[in-house]
Amino acid sequence: MAHAAPASPRMTVPGRRPDVFGPRVHLAVKVGLPLVLGLTYGYWAAAIRRDAGPITGWNVLFGFVTAFVFAVVFAAVCALAPLLPRELHALCWFVFAGGAAGFLYSQSGASVLSSSGLGLVVGAGVLVMVFYRYYTHEDAQGRRIG
Structure with a gap:
């Protein structure tokens, strides 16, 4: 006769997923x-x-400055956006993704209008996707589910 295996204490908390990675892995990421x-x-x-x-020195400097600014803004959005309500959380990612895409496109020599348009289109796609994800993974009070 088959019997159910005993569940670990971490698995018995309803609505909570187990954390399979340790604190060092989270810090590394x-x-x-x-x-x-x-x-x-x-x-x-x-x-x-x-x-x-x-490849010139100015080109290498431009790459490192761009990398530094992108990394700092990305880390700030990752740290601060989850503290906001879902609408502002999605808006933060809209601004970040749209600005990043528009800036990359502007480096190809495109006009400001077309770079802004592409940034708005990319940002709008990210806004819809991220808002849907947060809307379906939070309750009415804005607390994460599971």
Whole structure:
């Protein structure tokens, strides 16, 4: 006859998922993710601005400054946005994603109007996606479910 296996105490808390990663992993992701994404974004912006020309010191400096600014703003949005209500939380990601996409597009020599338009389109897509996710994963008071 089959019997159910005893459940661990962490699994018996209703509405709560177990934390499978330790605090060191969370700290590594909290520090490493903005760093890796910032370096990738900075390299991408510098490569677009270089436009198949030679790599210069100013181009490398531009890439590192762009990477630093992106990483700092990304870390700030990741830290501060969850403290806001879902509408403002989604709005933070809209501004961040739209600004990042518009800035990258502007490095290709596109006009300010087309860069702003692309940033608005990308930001609007992120806004809809993020708002839907937060709306479906929070209760009426704004507390996260599960």
